Amino acid sequence: xxxxxxxxxxxxxxxxxxxxxxxxxxxxxxxxxxxxxxxxxxxxxxxxxxxxxxxxxxxxxxxxxxxxxxxxxxxxxxxxxxxxxxxxxxxxxxxxxxxxxxxxxxxxxxxxxxxxxxxxxxxxxxxxxxxxxxxxxxxxxxxxxxxxxxxxxxxxxxxxxxxxxxxxxxxxxxxxxxxxxxxxxxxxxxxxxxxxxxxxxxxxxxxxxxxxxxxxxxxxxxxxxxxxxxxxxxxxxxxxxxxxxxxxxxxxxxxxxxxxxxxxxxxxxxxxxxxxxxxxxxxxxxxxxxxxxxxxxxxxxxxxxxxxxxxxxxxxxxxxxxxxxxxxxxxxxxxxxxxxxxxxxxxxxxxxxxxxxxxxxxxxxxxxxxx
Amino acid sequence: xxxxxxxxxxxxxxxxxxxxxxxxxxxxxxxxxxxxxxxxxxxxxxxxxxxxxxxxxxxxxxxxxxxxxxxxxxxxxxxxxxxxxxxxxxxxxxxxxxxxxxxxxxxxxxxxxxxxxxxxxxxxxxxxxxxxxxxxxxxxxxxxxxxxxxxxxxxxxxxxxxxxxxxxxxxxxxxxxxxxxxxxxxxxxxxxxxxxxxxxxxxxxxxxxxxxxxxxxxxxxxxxxxxxxxxxxxxxxxxxxxxxxxxxxxxxxxxxxxxxxxxxxxxxxxxxxxxxxxxxxxxxxxxxxxxxxxxxxxxxxxxxxxxxxxxxxxxxxxxxxxxxxxxxxxxxxxxxxxxxxxxxxxxxxxxxxxxxxxxxxxxxxxxxxxx
Numbered sequence: 001x002x003x004x005x006x007x008x009x010x011x012x013x014x015x016x017x018x019x020x021x022x023x024x025x026x027x028x029x030x031x032x033x034x035x036x037x038x039x040x041x042x043x044x045x046x047x048x049x050x051x052x053x054x055x056x057x058x059x060x061x062x063x064x065x066x067x068x069x070x071x072x073x074x075x076x077x078x079x080x081x082x083x084x085x086x087x088x089x090x091x092x093x094x095x096x097x098x099x100x101x102x103x104x105x106x107x108x109x110x111x112x113x114x115x116x117x118x119x120x121x122x123x124x125x126x127x128x129x130x131x132x133x134x135x136x137x138x139x140x141x142x143x144x145x146x147x148x149x150x151x152x153x154x155x156x157x158x159x160x161x162x163x164x165x166x167x168x169x170x171x172x173x174x175x176x177x178x179x180x181x182x183x184x185x186x187x188x189x190x191x192x193x194x195x196x197x198x199x200x201x202x203x204x205x206x207x208x209x210x211x212x213x214x215x216x217x218x219x220x221x222x223x224x225x226x227x228x229x230x231x232x233x234x235x236x237x238x239x240x241x242x243x244x245x246x247x248x249x250x251x252x253x254x255x256x257x258x259x260x261x262x263x264x265x266x267x268x269x270x271x272x273x274x275x276x277x278x279x280x281x282x283x284x285x286x287x288x289x290x291x292x293x294x295x296x297x298x299x300x301x302x303x304x305x306x307x308x309x310x311x312x313x314x315x316x317x318x319x320x321x322x323x324x325x326x327x328x329x330x331x332x333x334x335x336x337x338x339x340x341x342x343x344x345x346x347x348x349x350x351x352x353x354x355x356x357x358x359x360x361x362x363x364x365x366x367x368x369x370x371x
Numbered sequence: 372x373x374x375x376x377x378x379x380x381x382x383x384x385x386x387x388x389x390x391x392x393x394x395x396x397x398x399x400x401x402x403x404x405x406x407x408x409x410x411x412x413x414x415x416x417x418x419x420x421x422x423x424x425x426x427x428x429x430x431x432x433x434x435x436x437x438x439x440x441x442x443x444x445x446x447x448x449x450x451x452x453x454x455x456x457x458x459x460x461x462x463x464x465x466x467x468x469x470x471x472x473x474x475x476x477x478x479x480x481x482x483x484x485x486x487x488x489x490x491x492x493x494x495x496x497x498x499x500x501x502x503x504x505x506x507x508x509x510x511x512x513x514x515x516x517x518x519x520x521x522x523x524x525x526x527x528x529x530x531x532x533x534x535x536x537x538x539x540x541x542x543x544x545x546x547x548x549x550x551x552x553x554x555x556x557x558x559x560x561x562x563x564x565x566x567x568x569x570x571x572x573x574x575x576x577x578x579x580x581x582x583x584x585x586x587x588x589x590x591x592x593x594x595x596x597x598x599x600x601x602x603x604x605x606x607x608x609x610x611x612x613x614x615x616x617x618x619x620x621x622x623x624x625x626x627x628x629x630x631x632x633x634x635x636x637x638x639x640x641x642x643x644x645x646x647x648x649x650x651x652x653x654x655x656x657x658x659x660x661x662x663x664x665x666x667x668x669x670x671x672x673x674x675x676x677x678x679x680x681x682x683x684x685x686x687x688x689x690x691x692x693x694x695x696x697x698x699x700x701x702x703x704x705x706x707x708x709x710x711x712x713x714x715x716x717x718x719x720x721x722x723x724x725x726x727x728x729x730x731x732x733x734x735x736x737x738x739x740x741x742x
Contacts, residue, residue: 037408037531075525109529113495120498124526127485128495154446155495158480160408160531 018346020290020311022298028279028308031163031252033347039161040099040108040256041242042071042337043235045115046132047172053137055204056172057196062086067169068121070096070336071112073366074103080122084367088196091323091371092331093363095286095338096169101358102341106348113155115148115170115234128155133170133233136179137207139214145228145237149271152241157249164246165344167256167337168235171195177263179208179231183215184224184266186303192259193288193295197330201294224270232267235260240267247275254282254310256340258289258333262300269304282308284340288333312342315352321363324356389717391661391682393669399650399679402534402623404718410532411470411479411627412613413442413708414606416486417503418543424508426575427543428567433457438540439492441467441707442483444737445474451493455738459567462694462742463702464734466657466709467540469685472729473712477719484526486519486541486605499526504541504604507550508578510585516599516608520642523612528620535617536715538627538708539606542566548634550579550602554586555595555637557674563630564659564666568701572665595641603638606631611638618646625653625681627711629660629704633671640675653679655711659704683713686723692734695727 021029032038044067050056051063058066066086069079073096079085086094103110112125116132128151134140142148170176174192181188193199211231215222222230228237243253243264255261261283268275275281283301290297290311301307316327327333342355364371392400403409415438421427422434429437437457440450444467450456457465474481483496487503499522505511513519541547545563552559564570582602586593593601599608614624614635626632632654639646646652654672661668661682672678687695698704713726735742 039531075529109531111497111529114498120501124484124497124499124522124529126482126495127491127498130491151495158446158482158495160410160480 015346018313018352019343020313022309022311023306025279025282025308028252028282029310032254032344035106035348037162038108038165039159040103040110040165040337040341041113042167042169043113043115043239044071044117044169045234046118047170047176047233048132048135049137049207050172053203053207055175055200055207057088057194058171063171064118066171067117068119070094070169071121072123073097074100074336075110075123077104081119083369087367088331090326090331092326093323094336095332095334096336097359098338098355099336099341101355102345105350105354105358106345113238115238126155128238129234133176136176136211136231139211139230141176141211141232142229142234142237145225145232148234148237149241152238153245156242156245161251164251164253165256165337165340166239166242166253167340168239168260169336170233170235170260173233173235173260175204175207176231176233176236177260178204179211180227180236180263181266181300182208183212183222183227183231184270186266186300188300190294191296191299193292193333195332195335199294224267228267236263236267239264240271243268243281244272244275247278247280250280252280254284254340256284256337258285258297259300262297262304265304265307276305279308282310284310284312284343286334286339286342287311287313288327289339292333310343312339312346313352314342315356319356319360321360323363324359386717389684389723390714391684393680393682394677396650396653396679399623399653400681403625403715406477406719408533409479409536410530411474411481411536411708411712412484413538413540414484414486414610415442415488415540416605417489418541418547418604419503419506420508420578421543424574424578426546426571426578428459428565429542434542435489437542438488439490441465441540442492443494444468445471445707446481446494448475452490454740458738459702461697461702463697464694465707466703466705467707468730469709469726470707470712472726473716476721476725476729477716484609486609497526499609500605504547507547507582507602510582510601512547512582512603513600513605513608516596516603519605519608520612523609524616527613527616532622535622535624536627536708536711537610537613537624538711539610539631540707541604541606541631544604544606544631546575546578547602547604547607548631549575550582551598551607551634552637552671553579554583554598554602555641557637557671559671561665562667562670564663564704566703566706570665595638599638607634607638610635614639614652615643615646618649618651621651623651625655625711627655627708629656629668630671633668633675636675636678647676650679653681655681655683655714657705657710657713658682658684659698660710663704681714683710683717684723685713686727690727690731692731694734695730
C-alpha cells in the first residue's frame with residue numbers, strides 16, 4: 001500500500017526513453033500528457049524566392065504542391081494535390097508521414113492555416129494570408145508583417161483547445177528563419193539545419209545578405225517588423241501572433257520544429273517578451289535536427305532564453321524501408337510538426353516503433369506508383 | 372437546508388422567460404448551459420442567382436460584401452469590407468449585431484467557414500469551397516453537393532468544441548432552402564420567412580420551379596444530392612456534413628436560423644437519418660421568424676421530425692433606436708446566428724436588455740457615417 005501511494009503518474013511515463021528533455025519544465029510539459037482537446041495546427045506558405053534560387057532542397061517541379069500534399073496526407077491519409085506524398089531524391093518520405101501516424105493513432109484534431117500557398121490544399125483550411133511570402137533576395141519577404149502578427153492574434157483568440165501543437169510546412173523556410181535571426185543580431189553561423197543532406201549555407205547567407213542590405217539604407221534602427229518584412233516569411237509572423245494570443249489565454253503551445261520555430265521564438269521575444277516568461281511556450285523537434293553535425297539548434301535557443309525544449313527519438317535505423325533509414329543519414333529531418341507530434345505521442349503511451357510500423361505499413365501504398 | 376438541497380441549477384435559470392421552448396429536450400439543451408468551449412461557426416456563401424434576380428432583400432450593390440462584413444463585425448467589432456455593418460432600407464441593422472453582442476459579452480470563440488463568398492472576409496476564415504453557389508434559376512446551384520457534404524464531414528471531424536452553434540450568412544439563402552425542401556417533397560407553401568418585410572414569394576417559387584424543372588427531365592428519381600445540385604446552396608451541404616460528423620463524435624449542435632436551417636435538417640434526414648435520433652441536433656431562431664405571419668417554421672419542422680426547437684425573445688419594442696424597433700415590424704428578422712446566439716446568451720445569464728443595450732451603445736458608432 002505504501003508503495004502504491006508513492007507512485008505518481010510520472011512513474012508510469014516511460015517517455016524519458018524516447019524524449020531528450022534538453023530543458024525540462026514539468027509545469028509546461030504536463031499539459032501535453034493527455035489527449036483531450038489537443039489541436040495540431042500547421043501554417044503553410046510558399047516563398048517566391050524558391051522559384052529562382054534553390055535555397056530549398058525540395059524538387060522545383062513539386063515545390064508549390066508540397067505544403068498542400070503534406071497536410072492532405074496528415075488529414076486524409078493520402079495526398080490529393082500530388083500523385084503521392086512528398087518524397088526526396090533518397091526516397092525519404094515527407095515528415096508529414098510521422099505526423100499522419102500520430103494524428104491517426106491518437107485521433108488528433110488538425111487545422112491547416114494557409115499563410116500564402118501557391119497551391120491550396122484540397123481540404124478545409126483557414127485562409128490567413130492570400131499572397132505568398134515574397135522574394136527575400138530583394139528584401140521583400142512579407143508585405144506587412146505587423147498585420148500578419150495581428151491576424152495570428154485574432155486566430156489565436158478564437159481557437160478552442162486545451163493545448164496547441166503548432167507546426168509549419170514552408171519550403172525554403174530555414175532561410176527565412178535564418179534571415180530573421182541574423183537580422184535581430186543572433187549568431188546563427190553553422191547553427192540552422194536544412195531539409196537536405198547538403199545544406200547550401202553559402203547560398204542561403206548570400207540571399208539573406210542581399211535581403212538585409214535593403215534595410216541598411218534606412219537611417220533608423222530596423223524594427224523586428226522591418227526585418228520580417230525584408231527576409232521573413234508569412235508563417236513566422238502568423239505563428240508568433242498565435243502564440244502571443246494563446247499565452248494570454250493561458251493555453252500552452254508546443255512549437256513544432258527546429259530553426260524555423262527558433263525564428264518564431266525570436267520574434268515573440270521582440271514584440272511580446274512577457275509571452276515567454278510564463279512557461280507556456282515550448283519547442284520540440286526531432287533528433288535528426290538536434291544532432292545534425294552541420295547545425296546547433298541548442299546554440300540558438302540558448303541565445304533566446306530558457307525555452308522548454310524536447311527532442312523526440314526515432315528508431316528508423318531498425319527500418320526495413322531504405323527511405324526511412326535515410327532519415328538517419330540526414331535526409332529531410334523534420335517538418336509538418338513531426339518532431340513535436342512524436343514527443344506528444346511518447347507522452348501519451350506510444351513508442352518509436354508504433355510510428356515506424358505505421359509508416360512502414362502504408363509506405364508502399366502511398367508510393368506504389370514510383371517504387 | 373431542506374429547501375437548498377432541493378434546488379437545482381434549473382431553478383436559477385430564468386431563461387424560460389426569454390426562450391420559447393417549442394419542443395424541449397433537456398438532454399439536448401443542458402449542453403448549452405455553460406460557456407466552456409462553445410464554438411460559434413458561421414458558413415457564408417454568395418449565390419449567383421442574386422446578381423440577376425432579386426430573390427434576396429439585400430441591396431444589390433452590397434450583396435457580395437454582406438457575409439464578409441457580417442462576420443468581420445462579429446469577430447472584430449467592426450466591418451472592414453464595407454464602410455459600416457450591413458443595414459437595410461429601414462435602417463434596421465444586420466442580425467450580426469446581435470451575434471456580436473453575445474460573442475463579446477460571453478467571449479465566444481468564432482470561426483467563419485467560406486463556402487464560396489465572392490468577397491472574402493478580412494479575418495482568418497476556413498476555406499471550404501472556392502466557387503460560389505451557382506444560378507439555381509437554371510438548376511445549377513451546387514457543382515458537387517456530395518463532395519461538399521464530405522468536406523463538411525472532414526471539417527466536423529477536426530473541430531474542437533464541447534458544443535457548436537452553427538449559423539449562416541447567405542443572401543438569397545431562404546430561396547435555396549425552399550428549393551431543397553420543395554424538391555424533397557415538403558409542403559413549404561407560405562411557411563418560409565424572408566429577410567425583408569415584403570417576401571417575394573412568387574418570384575422565389577418561379578425560380579425554384581425553373582431550377583427543379585431541369586431535374587424532371589431525368590428518368591430516375593432525383594436523389595437529395597441531385598436536388599441540392601439543382602436548387603441548393605453550398606452552405607446547406609457543408610452544414611449538413613458538419614452536423615453528421617459532430618453527432619458521430621457526440622458533440623451537440625444548435626442550428627442557428629429558421630427556414631435555412633430547416634433546409635439543412637431536411638438534408639441530414641435524407642442522407643444520415645440516425646444523426647437526428649440522438650437528441651444532438653437542435654434548432655433555434657428569433658421570435659421575429661417564429662411569429663412571422665407570412666411564414667410557419669413550426670409547420671416545416673413538424674414535417675421533418677421531433678427537433679429540439681428554441682425561440683429567442685427580444686425587447687426591441689423598448690428600444691430608443693428606430694432601426695432596432697424595425698425588427699418588430701418584420702425587417703431583417705434573423706441571420707448570422709442571431710436567434711441561437713440569443714438563446715445561448717439567455718441560458719447563460721444574459722437578458723434581452725443586455726443584448727439591446729450593447730447594440731444601442733455601438734449603433735451610432737457603427738453607423739455614424741450614414742445616420
